[in-house]
Amino acid sequence: MMDSDVQIPEFGVSDFVIVFNQTISSLYSRVIVTGEVSGLRISRGRWLYYDLKDEDSKIRVFGSTDRLPGPLENGMVVSALVTPQLHPQFGFSLNQIDLQYKGQGTITKAFDILYKKLAKEGLFDPAKKRHLPYAPENIALVTSRESAAYSDFMKIISARWPRLQIDLYDTPVQGQQAVDGIVNALQKANQNHATHEVICVIRGGGADDDFHAFNDERVVRAISACRIPTVVAIGHERDESLAELSADLRASTPSNAGELIVPDYQQEKIICEQKMYTIANTFLGIINDNRQQISRTKDALDQILRDVIVRERQYLQLKQQIVRTLDPYAILRQGYAVIKSSGARIISKKSLKKGQDLEIILSDGTVQAEVTGL
Amino acid sequence: MKKKYRDLKNELEDVISKLSDPNIDVDEAVDLKDQAEKLIKQLQKYLDDIDTKDD
Numbered sequence: 001m002m003d004s005d006v007q008i009p010e011f012g013v014s015d016f017v018i019v020f021n022q023t024i025s026s027l028y029s030r031v032i033v034t035g036e037v038s039g040l041r042i043s044r045g046r047w048l049y050y051d052l053k054d055e056d057s058k059i060r061v062f063g064s065t066d067r068l069p070g071p072l073e074n075g076m077v078v079s080a081l082v083t084p085q086l087h088p089q090f091g092f093s094l095n096q097i098d099l100q101y102k103g104q105g106t107i108t109k110a111f112d113i114l115y116k117k118l119a120k121e122g123l124f125d126p127a128k129k130r131h132l133p134y135a136p137e138n139i140a141l142v143t144s145r146e147s148a149a150y151s152d153f154m155k156i157i158s159a160r161w162p163r164l165q166i167d168l169y170d171t172p173v174q175g176q177q178a179v180d181g182i183v184n185a186l187q188k189a190n191q192n193h194a195t196h197e198v199i200c201v202i203r204g205g206g207a208d209d210d211f212h213a214f215n216d217e218r219v220v221r222a223i224s225a226c227r228i229p230t231v232v233a234i235g236h237e238r239d240e241s242l243a244e245l246s247a248d249l250r251a252s253t254p255s256n257a258g259e260l261i262v263p264d265y266q267q268e269k270i271i272c273e274q275k276m277y278t279i280a281n282t283f284l285g286i287i288n289d290n291r292q293q294i295s296r297t298k299d300a301l302d303q304i305l306r307d308v309i310v311r312e313r314q315y316l317q318l319k320q321q322i323v324r325t326l327d328p329y330a331i332l333r334q335g336y337a338v339i340k341s342s343g344a345r346i347i348s349k350k351s352l353k354k355g356q357d358l359e360i361i362l363s364d365g366t367v368q369a370e371v372t373g374l
Numbered sequence: 375m376k377k378k379y380r381d382l383k384n385e386l387e388d389v390i391s392k393l394s395d396p397n398i399d400v401d402e403a404v405d406l407k408d409q410a411e412k413l414i415k416q417l418q419k420y421l422d423d424i425d426t427k428d429d
Binding site for chain 1: 403
């Protein structure tokens, strides 16, 4: 059985485990293994147990849920960054350090699963979308300072509304640091919600892999949790990311985000002038309406005055006739006389005495007389 | 505290709306017209300051 010419190492079980692990570690301390997920099990919401398999083989994998790029299901094809290990009790397995979806089919499936989950929670509900404030004074900008997206955005703002105060929350927007960086930046910006009026997240174009952070559940939830309106602009010709769906407003590019957030001050000048004309015309209209009304009122008053004058003239004519009728000289002219004695009017002979002086008033004058007989 | 641009604009729209009331009294119309012109001047100054702002 054992050829004495060949040196075959001999170990106890535990020693062999140690030597094996040391050997594997020196050759493949970390390795990427690609395969299909099967037998997936999650323990205590945290610990992952699954097999990676292909047509001929299957290997056990252990990991944790906090290193997942998104949902994981049996049948998905993934590339796992692992450390191989021979466990003293549980045998050979791979310890998962990181995981990436492999193949568009898996990526699409993961996207669909996460989309449905977050949609069910209401993160994409159109009824919850907030309006952006008009002409904000201060915004938070989450992006990479080194990116073309940042310079494009700043160019637009500078041209349209340079008074806008922009606080930059600098973060990588692609690569391994992107998810943590964007989430931290959003949380910091959100803490300053009393200062900012809008939170804007932007990045420019790139390869499909560059956008994974914007379909990460943590980024989507961080956007959704913002206490002030959010704008997300991912400049790329492709389907909307989950981050864009969760924002209050999606812009097609970083430049478009600038156009949506602030007005154009040159246009505003023109609008002001137009308002001035509108006010002047409206006011002239009021004056003209009032002039016409005053004119109509004046005409009406003139007519009333004329009517009053006619009425008064008629009244005076009537009164004149009555006065004429009541004129005492009209009665005297009919042959009557007024008799007085010592200034008092005599209407009966009983008050007269023989020899008394009398005044007889006729229509054309007065005659002195004396009572000669009664 | 200096008013924000959008607050000035909202005030202007409100004044114009009142000025457009067909039943408005002339005296009130004169006051509103003065108010509107003042608001427009403030808005224009805001925009002129943007024009002359140093980069």
